[in-house]
Amino acid sequence: MKGRTIILDHIQDREAAALMVDGKLEDFLVESDAPAPGTIYRARADRPVKGQGGMFLTTPDGPAFLRQVKGLSPGQMILVQVTGYAEPGKAIPVTQKLLFKSRYAIVTPEAPGLNISRSIRDEDERDRLLEVAHEEMAESAYGLILRSACAGAPSEEIAEDIAAMLSMATQVMEDTGAETEVLTEGDGPHLLAWRDWVEPADVERSPGGFERLGVLDALETARSIREPLPGGAFLFIEPTRALVAVDVNTGSDTSMAAGLKANMSAAKALPRALRVRGLGGQIVLDLAPMPKKDRRSFETALRAALRADPEETVLVGWTNLGHYELQRKRGRIALSEVLK
Known part of the structure; x- marks a missing residue:
């Protein structure tokens, strides 16, 4: 199965969304009992x-x-x-x-000013978007960020999105209640998929899509601790109470460069493996043996892979034992907590 496909379905009576890219599970969102981010x-x-x-x-x-x-x-x-x-x-x-976030717009009550995603470089397009932003925000003191999805999108849709987020922000920020209350719920998996997976893709909404399109099989791998890598290497990803331990193994490769090849493959695969499993917090990598002179190449590859990842991750650095540490935001619910 080539190309990008978004599958909106349910699993174990929970709303869920999967993004498949060339037949591989690239991202997965699932509803949980915990308050969703954005609430x-x-x-x-x-x-x-x-x-x-x-x-x-x-x-x-x-x-x-x-x-x-x-x-x-x-x-x-x-x-x-x-x-x-x-x-x-x-x-x-x-x-x-507080942030009021949708597909095209983010309203920022505490940060005034109009901003456009830096990924939109065409000056004519930026001018068009600024016109829409100024018209919709009018005299509002709130700030606005227009997201990368705005590039090429119809002005009417962008304006409608801005107006909806501005209305919600105004209603919430002017709240004067005196008791604890949920004012807005965080977005569920299907809405998050529409909001954040903006690149062109086929969309499958029919019940049973997870089974037909291979999502259930991919989740079996994600729910295990073993993650295969190209060339026969693999990762063991094991969450503990304190941290997530990641062990890089070279597999059957016994060549002199086996360790470096496995570590470079791990750097490229790690963001997706953590994202699909919903893992965050302290991440400790026990890498395959490689010369110290190759550490910078590994860091460069890992930083490049994380650049496209939606979850904020800080590269902490090397320990005295030669492990590499990350600190990753817990922006996803762990699969092990919701899928039994």
């Missing part, structure tokens, strides 16, 4: 955490944790947005910097 609460400040500069909050979905708190007193009502998924038993991560 906005009217929350109550509960108690500060000394030494961490944060505060626990009370929300309708349980305790949340807000970092970098200034001028916030216990009992005060504030608006916060869920930024990711919490580890089991931990508080929901939230921020006070």
